[in-house]
Amino acid sequence: MMDRFLSNAINKVDKKGRVSIPASFRPVLGDQGRLYTLAAIDQPAIEAGGPQLVERGEQQLAQMDPFSTEYELYSFVLHGDSDHLNVDGEGRIILTDNIREHTGIDDKVAFVGRGYFFQMWEPERFKAYREEAREKVAEMRRNRQAMTGGKFSADKEQGGG
Amino acid sequence: MMDRFLSNAINKVDKKGRVSIPASFRPVLGDQGRLYTLAAIDQPAIEAGGPQLVERGEQQLAQMDPFSTEYELYSFVLHGDSDHLNVDGEGRIILTDNIREHTGIDDKVAFVGRGYFFQMWEPERFKAYREEAREKVAEMRRNRQAMTGGKFSADKEQGGG
DNA sequence: TGGGCAAATTTGGGCGTCAATGGAATCTTC
DNA sequence: GAAGATTCCATTGACGCCCAAATTTGCCCA
Numbered sequence: 001m002m003d004r005f006l007s008n009a010i011n012k013v014d015k016k017g018r019v020s021i022p023a024s025f026r027p028v029l030g031d032q033g034r035l036y037t038l039a040a041i042d043q044p045a046i047e048a049g050g051p052q053l054v055e056r057g058e059q060q061l062a063q064m065d066p067f068s069t070e071y072e073l074y075s076f077v078l079h080g081d082s083d084h085l086n087v088d089g090e091g092r093i094i095l096t097d098n099i100r101e102h103t104g105i106d107d108k109v110a111f112v113g114r115g116y117f118f119q120m121w122e123p124e125r126f127k128a129y130r131e132e133a134r135e136k137v138a139e140m141r142r143n144r145q146a147m148t149g150g151k152f153s154a155d156k157e158q159g160g161g
Numbered sequence: 162m163m164d165r166f167l168s169n170a171i172n173k174v175d176k177k178g179r180v181s182i183p184a185s186f187r188p189v190l191g192d193q194g195r196l197y198t199l200a201a202i203d204q205p206a207i208e209a210g211g212p213q214l215v216e217r218g219e220q221q222l223a224q225m226d227p228f229s230t231e232y233e234l235y236s237f238v239l240h241g242d243s244d245h246l247n248v249d250g251e252g253r254i255i256l257t258d259n260i261r262e263h264t265g266i267d268d269k270v271a272f273v274g275r276g277y278f279f280q281m282w283e284p285e286r287f288k289a290y291r292e293e294a295r296e297k298v299a300e301m302r303r304n305r306q307a308m309t310g311g312k313f314s315a316d317k318e319q320g321g322g
Numbered sequence: 323t324g325g326g327c328a329a330a331t332t333t334g335g336g337c338g339t340c341a342a343t344g345g346a347a348t349c350t351t352c
Numbered sequence: 353g354a355a356g357a358t359t360c361c362a363t364t365g366a367c368g369c370c371c372a373a374a375t376t377t378g379c380c381c382a
Binding site for chain 2: 004005006007008024042112113114115129130133134136137138140141
């Protein structure tokens with residue numbers, strides 16, 4: 001079984017503010033009935049996952065200079081903007097006001113797999129950011145090719161894999 | 162048994178959105194009943210293969226600075242634009258909306274072997290790109306000969322078409 | 323070399339199960 | 353008791369799994 005969050009999906013929010021977590025994400029969370037969330041720093045998105053989400057943030061904190069401004073701010077955001085939501089019997093969560101404010105989410109949520117966590121975006125913003133990300137990654141690749149060689153020549157396959 | 166994806170084939174999409182993976186590709190996938198896919202960056206194509214497909218990208222990620230913008234963008238594209246599809250008893254997958262959007266695929270899929278992975282294209286776009294690729298390869302070869310003065314050694318073409 | 327049979331592949335559907343969604347009923351909290 | 357939350361149940365459509373038909377490919381033998 002796959003042990004990370006992949007792919008993306010857009011689900012609806014009902015009158016009571018509930019959304020289904022995509023079924024493919026549920027086993028990765030471990031069916032613990034609880035979802036940890038954290039406001040993304042540079043993006044209007046919420047990061048979510050199992051307990052590892054917060055633990056990982058704390059590991060990153062541990063690598064920072066505890067007397068730096070970055071440490072103070074990151075610690076503040078990490079703990080202050082995080083939350084844990086209950087997952088109901090149908091795999092749904094209830095969006096909080098904090099989540100709505102930070103993301104602009106109204107009646108639809110884009111769930112985006114990010115490996116060891118996933119994100120929740122307002123769908124239009126997600127699409128815009130994705131487009132931007134694709135272009136920049138394409139540019140990154142072009143720059144690397146300019147250094148290493150041509151497009152087609154570099155495409156030799158290798159056996160194993 | 163052959164351990165790479167070679168050759169190409171065009172298969173039909175049925176009413177339920179299913180396509181057969183070419184039988185010659187199946188043993189390379191390892192009959193795991195699951196196919197990993199990833200939107201190609203520079204092309205309207207989907208890349209597909211076993212779990213190594215995503216793992217390869219993650220190895221590249223692991224070499225990058227986790228706090229850099231490049232890391233964030235690449236991680237976003239790698240995980241958010243990838244997917245894993247179930248393969249049914251007859252070796253078919255169900256195309257997702259994301260795949261249709263990215264490729265323009267409607268009722269036919271061109272499967273193109275690329276060595277350790279394969280691609281799925283809308284057939285007309287595939288043919289156009291193949292033609293373009295052939296021309297560029299020919300031009301590159303001419304340029305290289307002009308530089309080295311030497312004759313290009315045995316560069317066999319893939320039977321293709 | 324060509325015909326024809328056998329096997330494998332591709333394609334088409336039926337149907338039960340699960341996921342996504344909507345809503346009612348029960349609880350909790352203040 | 354009111355507002356919000358949790359649990360339970362119903363509906364609809366998508367997906368998984370099974371089986372069958374139609375093609376295509378491979379192979380054997382004349």
